[in-house]
Amino acid sequence: MTHLRFRRCGVNRRWKWEEQQALGGLNVLPRAYSLFCRLAYGFLCVVCLTPLSFAQTYTQRGFLENRGTFYPQKALNDSGRAIGESLLRYEGFYLPSTQIQVAGAVDFRIDTHHQVDRDFHLSWLDRGFQRPAVAIRRLSATYHRGPVTLELGKQFVRWGKTDIVTPIDRFAPRDFLTVVDNDFLAVTAARLNYEKGSNTVEAVWSPSLTPSRIPLENQRWAPPLQQLPTPVTVRNAQTVFPGGSQTGIRWNHTGTLEYELSLYQGFNHLPSFEAALSQSETGLTLEVERFYPKMLMAGGNVAISSRWFTLKSEAAYFGSSDARADEYALYVIQLERQSGEWFFIGGYAGEAVTERGSSTADFAPDRGLTKTILGRANYTIDTNRSVAFEAAVRQNGDGLWVKSEYSQALGRHWRATLNVTLIRGELNDFLGQYRRNSHAIVVVRYSF
């Protein structure tokens, strides 16, 4: 059982209480989730009790990363201009037999800017607003026999082929605390995969939603709702996490022509907001409710290799039974080519809204990066050094994001990376709203 409790910890107090409420109000998890936990526990027991007469292997990897982020400008709601973060990640893989694998990964974090929760409880659901200090990044058991693979537990499920925006990647929430430097979050799920020749059918069932982590309201990457003029006080009224499960099915074909078709029914892992303005003694107060609307997605992609480049295209239509949510289609067309030490990706991401919902706002980086021309170039200088450039330019010129990165390996274990990001644009643009957040990041990583 995951223990979520009311804690007196200043700004986080209400959030912790909301987590508890969202899961049933009385620390009762949704029935499907509870059933899933029992099944997963039983499965893990079976795995651990597997006769040990088979050849067993245990492999591990991980890293310790120290990161410094420096912002030359102050933001309206955040005067902090330097942030230090440390992350220790350990991953272990245990193969009791050729058919079974148990994979686990744990993250330990600490930082100087309260993006990491100061309470050292072990987080499984990953629903907190802050990053947990100790998180189970992955814990899953995989059973494999012939063409069938079953994976149960906390795992990464990645769908889609495109790189810049991936519309059909619905089981892949992300940590968007720093919007432009994000990381994937694992989901609790059962994944059944059947592979026959060049075709794969994959079914995924997730008993509970793992939402994407969005920027903190008192920090510089917060959505513009938090950047209203001072007389208006913004209050997080509540967060409503949906109680139902999510399901998806995907058919993937590999070969000279690669394509993939997928269906998803569940919830958007990116939140929408409803806001109500009220008058109080201190002035105007904006009560903001965060919710995760239902979502039905049908999509697909195709990859065609030609003599000169590989063309990849991905499109998905998103419908919803929730009147507050938009109904829309996202599509991406990208070309990629590797030439010598260069690797290029360039493309366009587009959006077509078919029906507007009633919600006040959405936090949707996937949609925010549409109507945009995107590009990426990597150059490998030598075996130890590389540079990378990424850029996104809105087609109306209202937003620009340019990132350049230099990375160098130092010996067998160390790597240093310098990343400089420039953001420019108009306040009403998804990229432009972060125009005071241009920054430089220095990362030193020790891998083991």
Added chain:
Amino acid sequence: MSEQIRNTKSTKGTKGELTILCVLCFLCSGFFQNDPRQIVEEAERRTTSQSQRYEGTLKVIDAKSKVTEKRWQYDRMGSHGASKAVLRFTLPPEVKGVALLVLNHPDRSSDQWMWTPAINRERKIALQDRATRFFGTDFSFEDLEERDTKQFDYKLLGEESIDGAACWKLQSTPRQTKVSQYSHSYVWVRKDNYAIAQIENYDKSQIVRRADYTDIRNDQGIWTAHQIDMHDLKRNSHTILKIEKLQYNVPMQDDAFTVQALRRES
């Protein structure tokens, strides 16, 4: 007396058989000497196995003599045109888990997918990208394919000696069905054991890569080079692949060589 006669007859018989065998060998060797396809097919036949497993240690030495070390585990099932191979990096730590799946085909170029655990995704290596270096080594993606003799035309150019061993020098040219960065290659096949001693790969008239096969030993009846030195002559760098813990005909399962297996065993 009759016993003596029998012994004499038996000796005569053995001598006769030996003579026939010698003549056959002579004829065959003469035949092979004139037919390059027979030479490469014989070389292919002698290296055919159900599977192969080894641990490879790579030393990448750049133009400034800076050395970088990598290590991979290589599993291959089947041989030549019908083989499947998975290569997983085990060192350095930051690339641990990165894997490449190669599905070779007898009638066309191979299919290749690379798995990157950091992003939990596989990427198909497009045919036009096979000329690029594989993960900072001097091997290109194409060099990791298994050469199938049916996809090349061969011409015997003569005889040369490599490291003191007499070799046939052959020219191989890819057929139309085979997409290759190389316009042609020169292959040196040792006469004593049919092991490949050297390959020079050309793009038109310019030499692009050269692979030197040394430390050739007999493992489970198969003559195998335990050191391959791949030179990238454009960059003036080279990679030494040392093959350790080599085993042939290890039991392997077909489903360990799929895209799903790349993900599963990361």
